[in-house]
């Protein structure tokens with residue numbers, strides 16, 4: 102199964118429409134891949150909070166329209182990264198879109214863990230509540246998470262329990278925490294015996310330099326491919342059988358101790 106991660110640059114000197122056109126043509130160039138992945142909030146920039154309201158859209162808005170055409174033309178499954186979604190009740194969400202090779206909206210995932218502590222998406226956006234997996238017929242079932250979610254292992258364990266074999270994580274990860282990005286991506290792969298495909302942005306938006314360094318890790322924790330800091334397409338071949346063989350040969354997932362009693366003396 103061939104996968105391509107499109108680590109596109111998100112810089113303030115480019116309009117959202119121009120970036121959409123550029124992303125669409127990059128997707129079209131990936132005909133032959135089965136899965137193409139874009140980063141988190143790439144139309145606007147994950148840290149461009151002041152533009153969130155203005156660039157908010159519905160899950161079938163302009164980003165979906167451009168990406169659905171491109172996915173159909175290329176004949177690929179497209180994880181179109183995430184967009185600022187404005188729901189019917191006016192609440193904003195950081196919402197990832199998965200599009201089928203026929204251009205249908207196959208799944209949406211609202212980011213569960215919002216980043217920003219006392220500002221940014223933590224206060225501007227609603228939190229998702231639902232775990233989302235998507236079976237890609239004939240290949241792998243993907244589990245969806247977005248950027249800051251990477252720090253919360255229980256989410257990924259839930260996705261694996263729901264059948265995920267590859268964990269797909271669009272991100273807008275800052276350069277100053279790049280070591281965490283690489284470490285956490287490998288940890289999620291090893292502990293879940295699953296592929297990790299983590300696609301970040303390049304460039305600098307709202308003054309935040311992006312790490313780039315998109316990464317693909319196999320179920321044993323080996324780094325199969327890693328991008329540099331700039332705009333780049335990372336293409337890698339995955340072997341769907343490797344998930345099963347890793348889990349059979351080293352069956353750590355089966356050794357989980359679920360249902361242990363609570364500690365006798367609860368911590369204060």
Ligand SMILES: NC(=O)CCC(=O)C(=O)O
Nearest residue numbers: 147216248249273275278
């Ligand atoms: N967009 C994000 O979720 C950023 C996450 C981040 O910077 C971090 O976890 O560190």
